[in-house]
Amino acid sequence: MDYISNTPAERNKMLKEIGLEVVEDLFKMIPKEVKADEQLNIESGISELELMRKAQLTAKKNKSIDQQISFLGAGAYDHYVPGIIDALISRSEFYTAYTPYQAELSQGTLEAIYEYQSMICDLTGMGITNASMLDGASAAAEAVAMGARISRRSKVLLPDTINPAYREVIKTYGAGAELEFINLNSEQEIIDPSLIEKEIDASTGVVVLQYPNFYGSIEKMEEISKIIKEDKKVVFVIIANPILLGLLKPPAEFGADIVVGEAQSLGNGLNYGGPNLGFMACKDDRKMLRQLPGRIVGKTKDVEGKEGFVLTLQTREQHIRREKATSNICTNEALNALMATIYLSTMGNTGLREVGEQCYHKSHYLAEKIDQLPGYEVANKDNFIHEFILKVKNKKSSEVLKKLIQQDILLGFDLKRIGQEGILVCVTEKRTKAELDKLIEKLEVL
Amino acid sequence: MDYISNTPAERNKMLKEIGLEVVEDLFKMIPKEVKADEQLNIESGISELELMRKAQLTAKKNKSIDQQISFLGAGAYDHYVPGIIDALISRSEFYTAYTPYQAELSQGTLEAIYEYQSMICDLTGMGITNASMLDGASAAAEAVAMGARISRRSKVLLPDTINPAYREVIKTYGAGAELEFINLNSEQEIIDPSLIEKEIDASTGVVVLQYPNFYGSIEKMEEISKIIKEDKKVVFVIIANPILLGLLKPPAEFGADIVVGEAQSLGNGLNYGGPNLGFMACKDDRKMLRQLPGRIVGKTKDVEGKEGFVLTLQTREQHIRREKATSNICTNEALNALMATIYLSTMGNTGLREVGEQCYHKSHYLAEKIDQLPGYEVANKDNFIHEFILKVKNKKSSEVLKKLIQQDILLGFDLKRIGQEGILVCVTEKRTKAELDKLIEKLEVL
Amino acid sequence: MEEKLIKDYSSPGRKGYSLPPLEVEESEFNSELSDYLREDVQLPEVSEVDVIRHYTALSEMNYGVDSGIYPLGSCTMKYNPKRNERVARIAALSNLHPYQPEAQLQGSLEILYQLKLDLAEISAMDEITLQPASGAHGEFTSLMIVKKYFEDKEEKRTKVIVPDSAHGTNPASATMAGFEVMEIASNERGMVDLEALAEALDQDTAALMLTNPNTLGIFEEDILKITEMVHEVGALVYYDGANMNAIMGYAKPGLMNFDLMHFNLHKTFSTPHGGGGPGSGPVGVKDFLAPYLPKPVLKKDEKKYYWDQKRPKSIGKVHSFYGNYGIMLRAWAYIKTVGGAGLKKTTENAVLNANYLKSRLKDDFELPYAEDSLHEFVLSGSRQKAEGASTLHIAKRLLDYDQYAPTIYFPLVVKEAMMIEPTETENIETLDHFVETLLTISREIKEDPELVKNAPHSTTVRKLDETEAARNPNLHW
Amino acid sequence: MEEKLIKDYSSPGRKGYSLPPLEVEESEFNSELSDYLREDVQLPEVSEVDVIRHYTALSEMNYGVDSGIYPLGSCTMKYNPKRNERVARIAALSNLHPYQPEAQLQGSLEILYQLKLDLAEISAMDEITLQPASGAHGEFTSLMIVKKYFEDKEEKRTKVIVPDSAHGTNPASATMAGFEVMEIASNERGMVDLEALAEALDQDTAALMLTNPNTLGIFEEDILKITEMVHEVGALVYYDGANMNAIMGYAKPGLMNFDLMHFNLHKTFSTPHGGGGPGSGPVGVKDFLAPYLPKPVLKKDEKKYYWDQKRPKSIGKVHSFYGNYGIMLRAWAYIKTVGGAGLKKTTENAVLNANYLKSRLKDDFELPYAEDSLHEFVLSGSRQKAEGASTLHIAKRLLDYDQYAPTIYFPLVVKEAMMIEPTETENIETLDHFVETLLTISREIKEDPELVKNAPHSTTVRKLDETEAARNPNLHW
Structure with a gap:
């Protein structure tokens, strides 16, 4: 059809x-040489019934997360998504709308983004946020580029405790901006502050940290912050997991200049890694604001004095500044931001904190039990929030992973993928005690 | 929660x-003797996550129609339901609204019901329709009671070619209205008109026919109509399947006074038999209109002359006429009527006709092939639309049914349930040729 | 009309549907059948976009619980949780044919069985049928049970007693079941007048129909006396469950010695009203009435759940299949989510909200019955009527303030009645806003009654001519 | 504000969430970690009903494609089929973690692979990456490929040429990739000026960025000459796929000798725009550029689909995972539903609708370029401006008539530009209504320019003060 x-x-x-006579006449300006003379080699269209059948049959070749017990995290998190989110974003006035260029017919989207900005500022402790970025990795990459522009320096310190995918994307973008990256190697899952002290110099424009870091651990934020802040020009970028910011101190408290991250965890499903939701916040500072990429919504008044919302500060953006824009970002992740907004409204203070606490307690319960089993060790047991490194002794990690898959358990992210030993295990509030105990039991008899 | x-x-x-001091004080007028002194013996409330998990686990104990090939009909039909229906009825302004008592804030519901009434009138050929009935069976029962009121006669002719569930409900209601039922026994799946001629007399108030009848066959409508119409007082009630009325002549052409039926087939899912959608239409006649049960929407004008819609002719209804009302019906199946309205709008003339044709051609393809197999016979092969009776020779029907269930095929409705031989097999447009051929193959080797 | 009719979008040949290919060869219609083929129908021919936009536009001309307060007395318009909608749409719970083998349906039957048990626990009834598809359907089913019970006992009882404050469905249902209806007046406190009841009761009496609290929101304090009096003449007492949201967890109809009752899943258990339906009206009975329940009845043995079809004393069927199953799924999800203690808390808050509203409104509107009330209460607009605008006008004026109106002109025992039921899901700000709006309207009546009498002003259509609609019915295009 | 902020519904202790019980014992935070615990956040504390009503009310203050025509030029606001939404919500297609083993994902990978093949067929490109999450992201990815290609060839090329009619993302993307941007003027027919191009091209040129038809809706008739000229200096030609809805099935960028391009699944392939995103911007390249694509690249061998991670020449990753997979599902569903012939019909009708609108409007509004155009066209409001109301005013006035405005003041080459793209899913009545509204507004400007200049009048807020918003930014509560 x-x-x-x-x-x-x-x-x-x-x-x-x-x-005109026939519809083909509409295309007569297309030179013959470039015309597609044959019908597209794509099958004929099908009816809705056939489509749904095809999709369902194809879906059967998958095995989804809900068909097994998953401890996968590593940047994409299986948190509780309240059902009302889908009910609300399925309102067609939201999801079939365009970017709110005509503010007066788009107050719904605009007010929701203003709320999103407010809540992101609250969580991060920062003064300014944009309306969303494409995902956590590209947000981090844009933050690094922004930091380099502000500091006018091209050297970037990049610890290996940052999500490896983010590091790759940061480097791709950095190749465009012609930045120089210094990799910092961690010990015991965190970065030794003295390493930063050693590497930082007058050409250093940006230092990036992840909070909690890729391994679930918390870096020595205060100590590192002090080192960075010695040179006022250096821009400190913190990549944070926003769902834990109901529990953990806001990055602003560590002197972050820019805070970015992946907010998929806030009421967005997994969707095989996309659409995700990048967020980006910076200090309340005009100079930073001018360099911030992406859309921003502001509150203003109409001709009768009634409050309303508009896209604002658009002179930073590509459709006005063209090659001098702060970024090329145009389409962002507005609907995902709306999902995060509804999520945060629904959970509120206590709910978000409880999510963080449940993640903490459940993951620690699991880690402690596993650590007591012979043949297993939790590497960062003294320092993690909801994700930890499991090391397998006398066996190959890949073997353990494979055997558990056969028993409908996804134990975690194999650190082999990034050339390291161990398995990154994540426990969210969705995991039940029965599921944790099942994993413990299986590991014991393996 | x-x-x-x-x-x-x-x-x-x-x-x-x-x-007051405490909330319990609000209940102090309740005498101690009738107070529930213990907490309700119902488990504590659970969170959304637990609810969805519980529901999913319970669902796994079912095997739904889409997990097998179904030829079940017999009053509940597995037709194509366009996905847009659910998208539209999920608009909360529709599904969380009440009966449109305040017309000015309920124009959406009212206009949609007016459209529903218009399309039901179109399909049935009748002049007046109400806003819906609880289901096909209760609509038939109310039609019989209405016919008895109008004719002021209590004898009702009830052929056994009517859906047996409907006959039961008609009799339950008839017990209330103290009607007398004469069962008419069919031969070769239809009623011999002479039987009606024989039974009809001066005390006969109502004759009921089903079109197509329970076995999928078409009665001798013209001939029977002529017999009935000899006595102008007799009310002729036709139970019709509305999805086939895109293909088949409207019941009005056979002189129906009241047309009722089950409109679940129009864009409503199966839902294990409910909510269904009863419809009820009658001739455009003031006397009939006064006796028609249920809500009716009419078009009118507002104080400025703008057209709008209201519930009308409410003096027939229970909240005004109380014990003298035409029926007690209050809550009806408004949302299901909306689904049918959207369905009919989406399918339109050609779509509805094509559905009927596909049902016809696919069921006849299947019936012919099976009829050619040794050991099987289609009883009403010369006269059926989309449902036919399959007779099994040299074997028990129940055995055939059971063996096919093991092969993920639901062959049909076992007529044993109503004390007869054979299986009622239904083929809708949803069945593919591959599915039909699979059934033929399985039957052949059984 | 703010939005034209779907037929007015029609254009010959436009198409909004898709069907799979036929695949098989066409079979000819034999000559007899081909006589039955119709020429054509006049359905709209529109595109999918047309359908989507038209019904989206219609929805925007409606007001639902998600739009704001819906204080319709006796209708219990509480919030309809979205998660219940999700449960009802799980394919393996919904895409089921009523004639599938029971072995394929054990999950659904388990849910229905749990729902039955919970309804029995809430009501102190012994057995439940889920078959009735609405409250009124449940009433009719109940009265047919009463009728069958007395037939079985070979007693001829022809009369059903109904208080004058009862829902109109009560007398209508009694009539449908073939009874004569006798109405008895309430006393000055808004309760059943025991003397009038005593006078009405006799050996012809089959049943008394009663809701408690009654439609004034007032609990019948003599309820045990009432049920005793009815039982003394050998008649039965039926409980109209429309007001269950007032007592769940606090009192049980069974403990008040009612013999049978119906529930409204779409009121008490938060299933959506759908613009007028579908609802679901299960009936609960004491053990001695269980044989008369509609067939089949859901049962459980050691191995499985099953439908018991062998019910020789049953009144028969009242629905093609098992009732409004899709609504039962939602009610089940609601009860599982809220839980036993939560249901009691629900009642408390429904009653608290109603009493708060009453307390804030009773100085400005006449309160015809001073008696303590539960989940709803009835005011009279008589004072305002004397000042120039009736209850109908007040109701219409509320619409201008984007709020739905209370039930009006019911119960019949109160002149210019406004029957207000806020439910537990409204918060104090919403209640205060509703109060302030009513007070504003009351002030407007004093200052500018024409403003109120000509309301609504800001709705998509203004006041519609109902008289004309009834006089010259235009019921289809 | 028509609807207050969600925080203004907050009441301390109100709760709208539910979580399962913790079940396990609480673990203490060790002293180091406990230093990192925060005091509190200031999120709203509201009930589920509050959330539902607030966001329902917000939605009612919005306008989507389901509300009516959305004639934003270059945005391709076509109808978003509901069935694609259903496909994207199938649990076993959506509830997937990006690090699950590939063996558990063969269904999804099959879908992505089919999508790749279909995009390649539509564009005559050889290899596709689905990783970019938006059109601009695809542009940036493409330019990084260009950059890497020349690095690999050890050629230092620093310049990217962009026509003055290009989307703003083109120069911005080039800058992000580290190129200098050189803009070239269009000729009087609205096409690339070949002389200007020849002058701009040199050994420093890395690429020309071009969309065809261009943002005036005009097909570059010398396209083969243009691509040849660029190739002659050793540079590459990049195709901006924003306007694919004009040529699908009629022409292919690959046949025009473009070397690489991006698609917008949210334009051409009907995935919803979501109020500003998510989109999806796959990139297609000719074979010689395939080594530079972002990693991983989806491949297939005899047994399975897999992600090829061994891409030594890759530009690296541009997204955490594989891009906006959920959007790809919708685009796949669209292509499968519409099919090859349907895509061509789509193009025909998009172009027909645009030309019909142009034909009906060209007498009353200035048409700056008379050239034949395809799926969109650009008018100028200069004449109306002279009469007293600018294009901005016309746009705002359209909102009063419940219709969205065209893209305005773009492309920059046209003064008072109105860029109109109706798409194929609008029917003739809607187009006629849009024309009549514009003609009415044009008449209003003559008769009562203030009426138009003060528009909008009937929206939930009237014209908002953008200057004030930028001067004193209020960006959060």
Whole structure:
């Protein structure tokens, strides 16, 4: 089926109005040489019934997270998503709208983004946020580029405790901006502050830290912050997991200049890694604001003095500044930001804190039990929030992973993928004690 | 979790306004003897995550229609339901609204019902329709009672070619209205018109026929109609399947006084038999209109002359006429009627006709092939639309049914349930040729 | 009309549907059948976009619980949780044919069985049928049970007693079941007048129909006396469950010695009203009435759940299948979510909200019955009527303030009645806003009654001519 | 504000969430970690009902494609089929973690692979990456590929040429990739000026960025000459796929000798825009550029689909995972539903609708370029401006008539530009209504320019003060 609204009779009427005979005449300006002379080699369209059947059959070749017990995290998190989110974002006035260019017919989207900005500022402790970024990694990459622009320096310190995918994306973007990256190697899952002290110099424009870091551990934030802040020009970028910021101190408290991260965890499903939701916040500082990429919503008044919302500070953006824009970002992740906004509204103070606490207690329960088993060790047992490194002794990690998959358990992210030993295990509030105990039991008999 | 919006502090404030100390004081007028002194013996409430998990686990104990190939019909039909229906009825302004008592804030529901009434009138050929009935069976029962009121006669002719569940409900209602039922026994799946001629007399108030009848066959409508119409007082009730009325002549052409039926087939899912959608239409006649049960929407104008819709002719209804009402019906199946309205709008003339044709051609393809197999016979092969009776020779029907269930095929409705031989097999447009061929193959080797 | 009719979007040949290919060869219609083929229908021919936009536009001309307060007395318009909608849409719970083998349905039957048990626990009834598809359907089913019970006992009882404050469905249901209806007046406190009741009761009496609290929101304090009096003449007492939201967890109809009752899942258990339906009206009975329940009845043995079809004394069926199953799923999800203690808390807050509203409104509107009330209460607009605007006008004026109106002109025992039921899901700000709006309207009546009498002003259509609609019915296009 | 902020519903202790019980014992935070615990956050404390009503009310203050025509030029606001939404919500297609073993994901990978093949077929490109999450992201990815390609060839090329009619993202993306941008003027027919191009091209040129038809809706008739000229200096030609809805099935960028391009699944393939995102911006390249694509690249061998991570020449990753997979599901569903012939019909009708609108409007509004155009066209409001109301005013006035405005003041080459793209899913009645509204507004400007200049009048807020918003930014509560 197609989605053409007009009938053949109406099409003829329209052709007549235009003064043409046949619809092909509309394309006569296309030179013969570039015309596709054959029909597209794509199968004929199918009906809705056939489509749904095809999709369902194809889906059967997958095995989804809910068909097994998953401890996968490593940047994509299986948290509780309240059902009301889908009910609300399925309102077509939200999801079939465009970017709110005509503010007066788009107050719903605009007010929701203003709320999103407010809540992101609250969580991060920062003064300014934009309306969203494409995902956590590209937000981090844009933050690094922004830091380099502000500091006018091209050296970037990049610890290996940052999500490796983010490091890759940061480097891709950095290749565009021609930045220089210094990799910092961790010991015992965190970065030794003295390493930063050693590497930081007058050409250093940006230092990046992740909070909690890729391994679930918390860096020595205060100590590192002090080192960085010795040179006022250096821009301190913190990548944070916002769902834990109901529990953990806001990055602003460690002197962050820019805070970015992945907010998929806030009421967005997994969706095989996308659409995700990058967020980006910076200090309340005009200079920073001018360099911030992406859309921003502001509150203002209409001609009668009634409050309302508009896209603002657009002179930073590409459709006005073109090659001098702070970024090329245009389409962002507005609907995902709306999902995060509804999530944070629903959970509120106590709910968000409880999510963080449940993650902490459940993951620690699991880690302690596993650590007591012979043949297993939790590497960062003294320092993690909801994700930890499990080391397997006398066996190959890959073997353990494989055997558990056969028993419907996804134990975690194999650190082999990034050339390291161990398995990164994540426990969210969704995991039940029965599931944790099942894993413990299976590991014991393996 | 509960759905209490007020906090303890707010509840105290409210109690204070009322002048009470504790909430229990609100219930002090309830005599001690009837007070429930113990907590309800119902488990504690659970969170959304637990609820969804519980529901999913319980669902796994079912095997749904889409997990097998179904030829079940017999009054509940597995037709194509366009996905847009659920998207539209999930608009909360529709599904969380009440009966449109305040017309000015309910124009959406009212206009949609007016459209529903218009399309039901179109399909049945009748002049007046109400806003819906609880289901096909109760609609038939109310039609019979209405016919008896109009004719002021209590004898009702009830052929056995009517859906047996409907006959039961008609009799339950008839017991209330103290009607007398004459069962007519069919031969070769239809009623011999001479039987009606024989039974009809001066005390006969109502004759009921089903179109197509329970076995999928078409009665000798013209001939029977002529017999009935000899006595102008007799009310002729036709139970019709509305999805086939895109293909088949409207019941009005056979002189129906009241047409009722089950409109679940129009864009409503199966839902284990409910909510279903009864419809009821009658001739455009003031006397009939006054006796018609249920709500009716009419078009009118507002004080400025703008057209709008209201519930009308409410003096027939129970909230005004109380014991003298035409029926007690209050809550009906408004949302299901909306689904049918959207369905009919989406399918349109050609779509509805094509559904009927596909049902016809696919069921006849299947019936012919099976009829050719040794050991099977289609009883009503010369006369059926989309449902036919399969007779099994040299074997028990129940054995055939059971063996096919093991092969993920539901062959149909076992007529044993109503004390007859054979299986009622239904083929809708949803069945693919591959599915039909699979059934044929399985039957062949059984 | 703010939005034209779907037929007015029609254009010949426009198409909004998709069907799979036929695949098989066409079979000819034999000559007899081909006589039955119709020429054509006049359905709209529109695109999918047309359908989507039209019904989206219609929805925007409606007001639901998600839009704001819906204080319709006796309708219990509480919030309809979205998670219940999700449960009802799980394919393996919903895509089920009523004639599938029971072995394929054990999950659904387990849910229905749990729902039955919970309803029995809430009501102190012994056996439940889920078959009735609405409250009124449950009433009719109940009265047919009463009828069958007396037939079985070979007693001829022809009369059903109904208080004058009862829902209109009560007398209508009694009539449908073939009874004569006798109405008895309430006393000055808004309760059943025991003397009038005593006078009405006799050997012809089959049943008394009663809701408690009654439609004034007032609990019948003599309820045990009432049920005793009815039982003394050998008649039964039926409980109209429309007001269960007032007592759940605090009192049980069974303990008040009611013999049978119906529930409204779409009121008490938060299933959506759908613009007028579908609802669900299960009936609960004491053991001695269980044989008369509609068939089949859901049962459980050691191995499985099953439908018991062998019910020789049953009144028969009242629905094609098992009732409004989709609504039962939602009610089950609600009860599981809220839990036993939560249901009691629900009652408390429903009653608290109603009493708070009453307390804040009773100085400005006449309160015809001073008696303590529970989840709803009835005011009279008589004072305002004397000042120039009736209850109908007040109701219409509320719409201008984007709030739905209370039930009006019911119960019949109160002149210019406004029957207000806020439910537990409204918060204090919403209640205060509703109060302030009513007070504003009351002030407007004093200052500018024409403003109120000509309301509504800001709705998509203004006041509609109902008289004309009834006089010259235009019921289809 | 028509609807207050969610925080203004907050009441301390109100709760809208539910979580399962903790079940395990609490673990103490060790002293180091406990230093990192925060005091509190200031999120709203509201009930579920509050959340539902607030965001329902916000939605009612919005306008989507389901509300009516959305004629934003270059945005391709076509109808978003509901069935695609259903496909994207199938649990076994959506509830997938990006690090699950590939063996558990063969269904999804099959879908992505089919999507790749179909995009390649539509564009005549050889290899596709689905990783970019938006159109601009695809542009940036493409330019990084260009950059890497020349690095690999050890050629230092610093310049990217962009026509003055290009989308703003083109120069911005080039800058982000570290290129200098050189803008070239269009000729009087609205096309690339070949002389200007020849002058700009040199050994420093890395690429020309071009969309075809361009943002005036005009097809570059010398396209083969243009690509040849660029190739002659050793540079690459990049195709901005924003306007693919104009040529699908009629022409292919690959056949025009473009070397690489991006697609917008949220334009051409009907995935919803979500109020500003998410989108999806796959990149297609000719074979010689395939080594530079972001890693991983989706591949297939005899047994399975897999992600090829061994891409030594890759530009690296541009997204944490594989891009906006949920959007790809919708685009896949769209292509499968519409099919090859349907895509061509889509193009025809998009172009027909645009030309019909142009034909009906060209007498009353200035048409700066008379050239034949395809799926969109650009008018100028200069004449109306002279009469007293600018294009901005016209746009705002359209909102009063419940219709969205065209893209305005773009492309920059047209003064008072109105860029109109109706798409194929609008029917003739809607187009006629849009025309009539614009003609009415044009008449209003003659008769009562103040009426138009003060628009909008009937929206929930009237014209908002953007200057004040930028001067004193209020960016959070």
